[in-house]
Amino acid sequence: MYILFECEYKGARYAGFDKPTPGQPQTLYKVSDGQLRTAFLTADNLEAVIAAVTADAEQITVTAGDPELRHLPPLLPTATGNALLSGFMRTHKSKFDTEPGEDEEFVAPNWFFKGFGSWLKMPGETLVVPEKPVALIEEPEMALVYVNDDEGNPHYVGYTFGNDLCDIGLHRQNPGWNPYCKLCDTSMAPWLFLGEPPQSVTGQVTIERDGEPAWEGKFSCGGDSLYFKVKDMADHLFTYPAVRRPGLVNYVLLGADEASFHDGFRIADGDRVTIDVQSHDVVLSNVIQYGGQPTAV
Template structure:
């Protein structure tokens, strides 16, 4: 980690309560947790200027605390700012955002903004945490891992979005289905997405670099580097976000938005095929963030038949 990183916030479940931690101690070191009521953390971002100091003051002052040992198995990380009510958060993202896909160029500064394609991934509570399986339909054509920066926004009572910070995710999808027919892209995205539980309280990173390692049967089957920082993108992050939030549907009061900014080339582009049981490890070396998830093919039971006409 050569760059200076912003402060980090983590939401956790501990002893039947919801808590916030404002540091990342090494395993075995003490860590202070601050108890928060449902929605209080999201409210702190909309009721203050959103800075790390202001949010910490709003959440920590007068809060019940607990001191735990970092790495304690009874402390369970949560997806940052995820409401407990299903349907109160959206997971979505942009496609084809990297300069590599635009001949190394950047979007022109002048003229009308032409937005990238956007996709809906699912509700926020569909996101998986590190260590949880990523399920996909039983017969994908060709899966691809996609390490990405994920912006987090909370809408206030009037529906105005407030940027909270960023984390990282793995937008696993069936790129083979997309390439078969781009119109199938909504189906392509119906694979689980992993989100890291650490929320960086700062602007989107200009550089976010790391390495993917895919393990099969206990051995490394593929590995490669990635760059998902804003300097690697063709589009400017502010333009993408401003365009997305011009749509009232994503500005519903109290909604939390997790927005994926797009991925670098990955294992698929190297001719590798992700298989059932593969373990995908994402190491964002620039930020000291690592997480891994195992891919699981799933064959659901058949849906109940329609009534006869």
């Protein structure tokens, strides 16, 4: 399984392969904004993508954890901001009374627009929410990444993981307010797994308050936990021309199971939410901030 990431280092953009080990050296390859998108659209296989990134590229070696190294959301076109973050709701089997039938007609789950790709936050960055949320909920989810070619045809490139933080309390007061409920920062791992979406994804959420664990719980968000087939959801979404604009990058969240809110816990200002995707060795850890100013983009 290949893992690709992009980062900024001393004002330049680089790509790397495999997750770095803290304190260990790692090789980075200088890339231009949009170079990876082009590689995925023109190369015949993953080996060709890697060759297109590494061949004749300027290389540097840095130490993982270097404070001047900043990871980026995978394939985010920073120059144009031409990326959308969206997702599906109520997708887990646990939220249905019956198991899906093999020949059951596909009825698309609800979908939401979360924001632009440039709104994504990296692990370690603060997640800003409205000043007075009703009741927040963390949502560990698998996220699919697609790039559109110059004709607007979507090309799946891989998957990663995110925290679709939102105000479920506001949604429960009025489901029609769901677009407001989603106006919370979203954390996403920078590691892009270059393979098909996995059936099994498992891990644990830990919420800390004043430096001490205040709530813990397990989660699963792979294909085997979903009521709907991943392909059916993606195929349906891309019937809409608005998400097939040429050059667009789409980050598509696949939904979460019940979490701390359903256990009676309430996330407070200053809490740290850590999502440990143990099955894939990925950790997203972010402090929650009520109100405040969004990061300039």
